[in-house]
Amino acid sequence: MPRGRYSLHDPHDHTSLGSEHFHCATGPSGWRYVSQLTAPSGDHTGSVDLTLDELGRPIRLQLHAASWQVKGAALDGVTWVRTDPTGEHATEGNVAAHAFTGASPAFYVALARLVRPSKGEGAKRVRLVGFTSPVLAPRTFDQAWALLGRTTHDTDSGPLAVDEYQVSDLETGEQHSVHLAGDVVLSAPGIELEELESPPSVFS
Template sequence: MPHGRYSLHDPHDHTPLGEEHFQCAPGPSGWRYVAQRTSPSGDHAGSVDLTLDELGRPLRVELHAASWQVKGAALDGVTWVRTDPTGEHATEGNVGAHAFTGASPAFLVAISRLLRLEPGAGAVRVRLVAFTDPVLAPLTLDQSWALRGRAGHTTDTGPLVVDEYEVSELDTGEVRTVHIAGDVVLAAPGIELEDLESPPSSFAARPLQHPL
């Protein structure tokens, strides 16, 4: 069960945004990731709880930030409830999208698991609902994902397979590179893996059973 710490920063000006202390593991139903987020000063800043099914779809997501809360799941696309700080004005949302995304590295792992790309297979377009900081406002966006390379590395704990993804934001044209090993993000714009106390977990190989 990997557990460790990511540092988060603005990918453009490198302003520190805090840290995410996480643990994650595959299980009989899929994969679960839980994390606590802290601000640059070390104060508690929120939490992430994401569970995927065996096909990579979000069975449940629960986010907390700045007194806001979001709960969602894959239902008729994706469906969620966002609750304001007072708890008096909850709003519901539903979009014909494939999955959720946001600032947490967990979402990069989740999307890679959903797509299950192979090197040289070409880019795949995916529609997502992003919950943006600092108040978890929902935003529908489209990305293009391509697996540009897969490399094996020898480590003290055994072989490590690293996938290199090219992720394009289709509304802005911004392109970024994301490196993922199993269920851990090794590096991505705005994300650095600072500490990992056990090796990444490997997902069981299963063929993709649902079209995007």
């Protein structure tokens, strides 16, 4: 069960946004990721709880940021409930999309599992509903994922396969690279892996 810490920063000016302390695990029914987010001061700022089925579909999502909360799942596309800070009003949403996304590294792993592009086959398009802190407002947009290649590195615990993906925002044309080893993000815009207590899990 990988357990560790990511540091988060603004990808444009590199301002520190805090840390995400996580653990995740594969199982016969899919994958689960749980994390706690802290500000640079150390104050708790939110949490992520994401469960995927064996095909990479989100069967349960719970996000907390400040006093906002989102609960969602893949149902008739994707469906969610967003609760305001007072808890008095909840809004429901449903979009004909494939999955959720957000600032957490968990979503890179989840989307790589869902899209599963093969090297040389071109980019695969996916429609997403994204939630961003601090108010977790939903936004629907399209991305394209392409697998650029796989490299294998020797480590103390054996060979480590690292996949490099190119992720494109089809609305803005912006592109960036993401490096994944199993269910751990090694690097992505605004994300750095700072600590890892055990090797990444390998998906079947």
